[in-house]
Amino acid sequence: MRLLPILSFFIILFTTSALKAQDIVSGKVLNASNDLPLENVNIVNLNQVKGTTTTEEGDFEIQATVNDTLYFSYLGFRTIQVRVTNDWLKYGSVKVKMTELGIALEEVVVSPITLTGYLEIDVKNIPIYENSRYSISGLNSGYEGGSYSPGAAAKALGAIFNPADALYNLFGNKPRQMKKLRKMKEDDEIRKLLQNKFDRQTLAAVLQISAVEIEEILARCNYSKDFMNSANDLQILDAISGCYEEYKVLKR
Numbered sequence: 001m002r003l004l005p006i007l008s009f010f011i012i013l014f015t016t017s018a019l020k021a022q023d024i025v026s027g028k029v030l031n032a033s034n035d036l037p038l039e040n041v042n043i044v045n046l047n048q049v050k051g052t053t054t055t056e057e058g059d060f061e062i063q064a065t066v067n068d069t070l071y072f073s074y075l076g077f078r079t080i081q082v083r084v085t086n087d088w089l090k091y092g093s094v095k096v097k098m099t100e101l102g103i104a105l106e107e108v109v110v111s112p113i114t115l116t117g118y119l120e121i122d123v124k125n126i127p128i129y130e131n132s133r134y135s136i137s138g139l140n141s142g143y144e145g146g147s148y149s150p151g152a153a154a155k156a157l158g159a160i161f162n163p164a165d166a167l168y169n170l171f172g173n174k175p176r177q178m179k180k181l182r183k184m185k186e187d188d189e190i191r192k193l194l195q196n197k198f199d200r201q202t203l204a205a206v207l208q209i210s211a212v213e214i215e216e217i218l219a220r221c222n223y224s225k226d227f228m229n230s231a232n233d234l235q236i237l238d239a240i241s242g243c244y245e246e247y248k249v250l251k252r
Contacts, residue, residue: 023066024063025064026092027059027094027096028060028096029074029095029097030096031097032099032100033100037057038074038077039058040054041074042072042073043060043062043070044073044193045062046069046071046205047067048063049183049190049206050063050064053189059093066086067084068084069084071205071206073201073202076100077098077099078098081205177209181237181240181244182241184206185237194232195232195234197232197234198231199233200214200233200236202233203236218239218240218243220243221239
């Protein structure tokens with residue numbers, strides 16, 4: 001007979017926790033200068049690693065609980081972080097205003113490649129990106145050596161097998177942040193928004209590491225400069241995630 005009250009207590013506790021985990025906050029994102037709604041603003045819950053975007057009217061809904069931080073980013077606007085409060089959950093939708101960035105573009109000069117019609121000359125004028133990848137037995141993906149030089153393969157192996165390497169310090173000191181990598185890869189909304197971003201800001205905010213550290217991780221995993229400069233944020237996410245999974249295997 002005494003088990004029934006105890007069982008009821010745990011059912012209530014579980015139900016309350018489940019409801020809390022499923023809280024949804026809503027709002028509208030506006031341009032601070034004219035109060036017009038902003039469409040397709042990227043919003044990421046940094047704590048739960050959930051993502052969404054605003055509608056044509058600037059409206060959004062996202063899973064969040066009290067004290068979660070929402071990260072708002074939009075091309076040409078300052079990124080902002082907003083803390084979820086009890087009042088927000090209690091009273092419903094809020095207005096979030098984003099401020100435009102004043103960006104003056106300098107003159108861009110595009111140098112065309114002039115073809116002469118002579119194969120030997122034209123081949124020398126066309127830029128060649130000498131990036132090669134090396135696969136390692138037992139691992140799912142390979143590494144970019146950055147060049148076809150004989151030492152490139154040895155450099156790729158040395159970068160992950162050297163225990164004193166900076167890769168150990170970067171991954172080893174940030175276990176909680178690195179665990180968010182898998183959550184980001186599993187969230188379709190986040191993958192979708194990262195596919196159109198190239199600034200690394202969202203990745204840096206979620207993982208709580210700097211853009212410099214992101215570049216250092218990729219360099220230590222032997223990804224080329226060309227890849228780092230041209231890849232979108234989703235490709236960078238997959239590269240870091242793959243490198244981290246291999247780091248965990250080698251660490252064992």
